[in-house]
Amino acid sequence: MKILHSSDFHIGRTFHATSTLDHLRQVLAALVSLAVQQSVDVLVVSGDIFDTSTPAADHYAVLTETLTALHSEGIAVVMTSGNHDSATRLGFQSQWASQAGIHILTEHDAYSRPVELNDEFGPVLFYGIPYLEPSLIRHLHPEVELRSQQQALSMAMDAVRADLASRASDTSPVRSVAMAHCFVVGGEASDVERDITAGGLDYVSLSTFDGPDYVALGHIHGRAVFSERVRYSGAPLHYSFSEANKPRGVWLIDLGATGLGAVEWHDLPIPRPLSVVTGTLNDLITQSEYNSAEQHWVSAILTDQQRPLDAMAKLRERFAYCVTLEFQPDTSADHGTATYAQRVQSQSDPTLIAGFLEYVRNGVGQTDYERECIADALAQVGETEAKR
Incomplete structure (x- = not known):
């Protein structure tokens, strides 16, 4: 089975107040073309489909166009919600969509009901873990302490491994893919990823994802490889100048009869570098x-x-x-440790003005012309005050 791994579409995000919808349309169309060229069976998208919890109508249109194009080519889709998404809005009509091979996993326990897709070697199980906010799900699992992403994803992955173990047999290996939206320890964030908890509690250890043949991660906008089987694809567009040197693309995964085979990176076009x-x-x-x-x-x-x-x-x-x-001037004036108020105490007006100009100009003093203008202005002020 050939699987394409993407994430973080962020449909609707602007780039310095400029819409990115047209550029994203171009890139997602190229993603569909790549999937067709490579005879891909499944596209997985690991969270942050939309950039906000209240997408506009034209944001939905971009997603609809992409999903329709994939469906028309016979390519299945498995996607999960991220911390930017509204799980309810993204998951609306997901039951109907699944009948067309578009599997949108947003319910908090979606990982307990893997999507089963088949190829010539048998089934492949896709365990989609939507973004799990501990404060919103802990009442559903009173038997488990849920105060961090690490604890939430450990609970989910324990359930995944238990389900895999229950299906395992000596004659027929169970092939599987897990999807999660989180920050794995060691990932390099840009200035665009939204902190998903507080106090550093969002970090998740790599060992949390032991078990499945491949783990498709989302949340980090740059490509990252933690192991042959655990990877981030990054976002399809650049959304920050901190991402300027990071490639845009997707991972192409080949699952053979016994598990993970080749994994290849494929670049996507960059409409405006x-x-x-x-x-x-x-x-x-x-x-x-x-x-x-x-x-x-x-x-x-x-x-x-x-x-x-x-x-x-x-x-x-x-x-x-x-x-x-x-x-960012090449050189900066050294003003020492004294405050500006301390440095200007008891100074004459001409000296005070000259010092102020030097200060705000980062060490560059006044010109002769400016000095003459300032002297004339001060003289006029003095004459006015003397007549009062």
Whole structure:
């Protein structure tokens, strides 16, 4: 059986206030094409199908288009809810959808009823574990302490292993795939994954997932391999500049007669790459080395000693999709440990103004012209006050 592993569609997420729906449509269409080309039997999607618990109508349309295309090609789907999803909304009409080979697992105990799909070697069991919020399910399991993701997923995986053991025989191995949405210890998060509990309680140990032939994980947006049988696919789109250098794609898993076979990575297209460009404003808008970023999403870091005027407008003349701007001068003034108030005590007005300009300009003092203007302004203020 050939299985495609994906996760974290986050349908409806914006990228710096810009819709990603059109880009996601392109990528999901490419995912369907890849599944057809590789004669895939099943697509598994491990949580965070939508980005919010209240998806808009056009967000549902993107998912419907993808599922319809997969169904028309005879490809089954098994998906679970993540911490961004509303399990109730995602699971609406899931019983009907399962009749068409679209299995949407959102109920808290969905893992106790594995989806059974068959190939020439017999059944493969798919144990989908939706995101389990301990505070919402602990009353259903009074016999177990449920205060962390580790405890919740340990309970679920114990049930999975018990079910596998009950089905095992010497003559017919039971092949299985588990799906979970969590943060496995050792995973590298970007700044986009939403912390799913508090105080570090979201971490789950790798050994929790012992048992199944393959474990398809979701929640982390970058590709990650913990073992041959435990992997993250990451999200199909980039949703943060911290993900700029991470590939986008899916894992293709081959389950043979006795269990896990080859696992291959397949890239998905990146509709608009991400670039972080660093330099002075003049360099960024004139130097040819930045040509390749002109049609990318751009995060600009300016190293000018003084903050340039209208920097974003000037950057967008070259980089139409520049969406963030930071100011990080090459050098920084050393102001010591004294506070600003302490440093300016008992200073004359000209000295005070000169010090303020130097402070806000990160060590760059006033020009001769500015000094003359300030002197004239102070003289006029002095004359006005003398006449009172």
